[in-house]
Amino acid sequence: MAACCLLCQVSALAALPMPLPKSDGPDPTALIKETLDNWRGNSSYTKVTMTVHRPSWERTMAMSSWTRGEDDSLVRFTAPAKDAGNATLKLGDDMWIFNPKLNQIIKLPASMMAQSWMGSDFSYNDLAKANDILTQYSHRIVRISQQDGHQVYDIEALPKPNAATVWGKQLVRVRDDGVLLGEQYFDQDMQPVKVMETIQVGELGGRQYPVAMTMHQAGADDSWTKVEYLQASFDVAIPGALLTKSNLRNPRHYELKGQD
DSSP, X not given: OEEEEOOOOGGGSSOOOBOXXXXXXXXXXXXXHHHHHHHHOSEEEEEEEXXXXXXXXXXXXXXXXXXXXXXXXXXXXXXXXXXXXXXXXXXXTEXXXXXXXTXXXXXXXXXXXXXXXXXXXXXXXXXXXXXXXXXXXXXXXXXXXXXXXXXXXXXXXXXXXXXXXXXXXXXXXXXXXXXXXXXEEEOTTSOEEEEEEEEEEEEETTEEEEEEEEEEETTOTTSEEEEEEEEEEESOOOOTTTSSHHHHHSOOHHHHHTTO
16 A cells, blocks of 8 residues: 555666676566565555645645555545545455545546545556556566665566556666665656656665655656655554455544554
8 A cells, every 4th residue: 555655757766777688687577576575565554644745835644554465455544634534445456435524435437546646646546556567567677777785677567468558658666675766657658657766765664665755747846745654564464354345434443553
């Protein structure tokens, strides 16, 4: 989740590229899988803040998120008071949102998935993509560089034939220890749409982790969303009733306690 998570110019990050022989080098698909596994583990619980910045205003929200496996997640906002209780539940390919003021659970249709999530630079599609980049795209390493004592791989992800994908291309930047450093998204005409960049890496939940990330639309450097991970536990026990539509509306006591 969430934490999304949450969140850059990928092509302009640390330089010193080195050509990679076609017959040698790591498997780019395996590198992306390792990065996703590092991101969420078999399950996870995180506490996150999300700051949405615009030229004339800025606001910060707090949230808790839980993930289970590759496709299930729950994100619930806890602050400020006007946003507290808003929640997003994803189960497989389906997603629901809960608005406590309306006391309604709404299933998101495909037509709404590209809309902004809580007014941020992240969309519902960003939350829902899960393993799409692994299953719907082919991968190749386009650059290898060095950064902070680590090998860094720039990986191009192109849609597989007949795959129904949102993006025409993605460029993913990962470290040799599974830390996500950035991601750039292109439309079907291969024009850049938005960029995510890790701005701080640190230890979280017993592993190296992208603890602060930003997301902004291409060409809009004065408008951005920053996600900061404050706390995380990985491979935790997730109660079966937590990721349900019933719990989406009526949080159980164990959810409010989280994994503290």
